[in-house]
Amino acid sequence: MNKVTDSIFYVGVNDHQVDLFEGQYVVPNGMSYNSYVIVDDKTAVMDTVDIHFTEEWLRNVAEVLGDRKPDYLIVQHMEPDHSASIEAFRKVYPDAVVVATDKAFKMIGQFFRDMEIPEDKKIVAANMATLELGTHTLTFVHAPMVHWPEVMMTYDSKDKVLFSADGFGKFGALDVEEEWDCEARRYYIGIVGKYGMQVQAVLKKAAALDIAIICPLHGPVLKEDLAHYIGLYDTWSSYRAEDKGTVIAYTSVYGNTKKAAMMLADKLRAKGETVEITDLAREDMAEAVENAFRYDKLVLATTTYNNEIYPFMHHFIINLVERDYKNRTVALIENGSWAPTAARKMKAMMENLKNITWLDTVTILSSLSKENEEQLDKLADELSK
Ligand code: FEO
Secondary structure, X not given: OEEEEOOEEEOOEEEOOOOEEOOOEEOOOOEEEOOEEEXXXXXXXXXXXXXXXXXXXXXHHHHHHOOOOOXXXXXXXXXXXXXXXXXXXXXXXXXXXXXXXXXHHHHHHHHOOOOOOOHHHEEEOOOOOEEEOOOOEEEEEEOOOOOOOOOEEEEEOOOOEEEOOOOOOOOOOOOOOOOHHHHHHHHXXXXXXXXXXXXXXXXXXXXXXXXXXXXXXXXXXXXXXXXXXXXXXXXXXXXXXXXXXXXXEEOOOOOHHHHHHHHHHHHHHHOOOOEEEEEXXXXXXXXXXXXXXXXXXXXXXXXXXXXEEOHHHHHHHHHHHHOOOOOEEEEEEEEEOOOOOHHHHHHHHOOOOOOEEEXXXXXXXXXXXXXXXXXXXXXXXXXXX
């Protein structure tokens, strides 16, 4: 049995079958859907799991409970990776009281059209409401938009545990060893990144709590060096760059734009700069977006296409704009053989982003000219200042 503390048990599952998490994110090391059981005078189950793992999860819950039945099912988040097994749970344990925010109860009605929860089996958790289990007292902290509007987190004052919903989650199953920061950053920027302001609000609430353990809905239980994880969340959610360096994101049809991107990368590396270079058509878009937010400088290099921007670059910029990209230095490289317009179009897409320092645009006509090489020298100088 997988213990978090003497009376809190891990009952989640690992998913190595998922091809794309949330329908779009590659997860080479799978995904975990976490769930926990608190055993006290009363017993509580914290969230359910994805629909493909209901049976395994119910077995995990039953193994921890033994002869006992759960008194409460606490639903912190209604996205189906955590909520899809609610109906199956209620069939096995119809007497368990479901605890959720009012918004979550509305969504329960939307997701489970044929399931009725009697009024005496519901507790609507108001913000900062408490629930006594015996020695454990749970406090429900509403966390709207981290990452859906109905989300709440739960603080257990006995073991000083914060059940943090999607917060502090990461890609990757728990039976695979990997570094936390990288896949937690890709998860955060991709999935929660739009809601920095709301994450900041939750971090302020969390700062008032004495937290020893963080139990997220994805990824490992965090027990040590919590300041590291909380510090990263503060950096990400305040849209500050985590590291100094330049991300060069490019698309290239016949290799000429790629050549410019590579040349710029070489020049920057020669100056001792950190460079991440990515071909947006061939490499993981989510990783490119993650890196754009990780570093303080970004170069976008693309071709004019159908009098527009090459599609993968268009998609990349939409990802940045939707996530409120800001506080960075940006340069553009465009390529066109008769009417280059990509730079103007890219800038227009990004015109409402806040606190962007724009460097001079490099315009290539078909292939790199001597003048372009000098412009790239100057750009490398500017980026390494
Ligand atoms: Fe892990 Fe927003 O669901």
